[in-house]
Amino acid sequence: GQQLNQSPQSMFIQEGEDVSMNCTSSSIFNTWLWYKQDPGEGPVLLIALYKAGELTSNGRLTAQFGITRKDSFLNISASIPSDVGIYFCAGWNTGTASKLTFGTGTRLQVTL
């Protein structure tokens, strides 16, 4: 099935550094979601975006809904070891009420 492209695929950063990742699509979405998945767990919703251009924060996390509605960005400030995991973006449209389209994931590893 269709998947959104996320970049980078993986990243190694040092504790305290800021992190940026993005998600792009060939088609428009009217809702963007960001999830984090820890090993052996299901994805956990971090941030939801509902309007083009919207910028939303959740603690050290900030996400933006691109104005073209074909992309979204997630930033993590001052990373800590527990930020380790896989981050997935997901897009959704009203006309496809049943399913989210997920990104390929960005694996984040934080070194001390």
Added chain:
Amino acid sequence: GAGVSQSPSNKVTEKGKDVELRCDPISGHTALYWYRQSLGQGLEFLIYFQGNSAPDKSGLPSDRFSAERTGGSVSTLTIQRTQQEDSAVYLCASSFVGGLANEQFFGPGTRLTVL
């Protein structure tokens, strides 16, 4: 409150056997979804239930896969005559339709290994 629960957490089976995976959604959530996640991959949509409507089965990879949702709550995903390529983590999610659009809450998944 309780989140989405899934059982078993791990299942090892032999090729050709049938398996059943169970999902208990969050109480009050009317929508239930099944996804498959292969090693190191994103999530692949399988099937969606919403209330009493006919399920959206468009993501099921073959007719060996089926799912039921009884009483609008618990769901069972059945894989018949399992194949090695069925090995993956099967994730269930639920959401409250009518609330914020499609904020799906996931269970911990069932890791299926077909030998």
